[in-house]
Amino acid sequence: MLNIAQHQLKITTGGYEVIASGIVHLTESELKFYIGGLTIKYRFNSDNEGERFEAEIINNELIIKLFNFSNPLGQGRIDPVELGIINGRKLFATFWVDTPDLMSNHRQFSYTFLLAEQ
Template sequence: MTDNNELNQKVTSYVGELEVIASGIAPSILESKLKLVYDDLQFEFDFVNNKEINNHNIELKIVEKKLVFILTNFNNSLGTGIVRPLEIGHHNGRRLYISFWVLTPSASEELRVINWTMLKGGSVNNLIETKDE
């Protein structure tokens, strides 16, 4: 039997010193891009296939107050992405990070599944983070 108080407790996850603030798994199809919104910040994943190059590439671009991840040749059925959290900006004085992994079960139909995690770190004012003792 589970105590109701246990069910109401919030679980907080960390990757090292970074706090996980959101994570999810979402499908992405050719016509529908994955968009993430965190307060007033917007992120979008845009997939590009380029047969002229053999490797994958990640380009970041700011378009109309939105950070767009242009992901070229993310066609691997085993997955491609960024596992080590990438600093993408600041929010309320804290560093903001993202990591993601893209699985492509059907490259011909451009069907993808995106596993993503957003994290926050220390203050942008501190170059070196210290722990309170």
């Protein structure tokens, strides 16, 4: 049997190196990541204009506003979205949001952070 603890794991796909990936169960409308000196905040919002996301920088934080992400079957971005640069390499992210109970604001947020391969 292979003992993975003895081996360094590196995951690559489509010209990217996966540096972090996971799932966070949310009961709040905001989620922050701190990665390579960058602060990335995902914020859930609702309005009448359909599903979309917008990004802006406020007080040195990248704020990604996710509008109308309320589908119990899930929705998000599987194609990598460029967020910035870490140590001279472009940082990208993908995310997927499942919302089984919008009334209680419960969500499952899946994420992957990737760096462009050198």
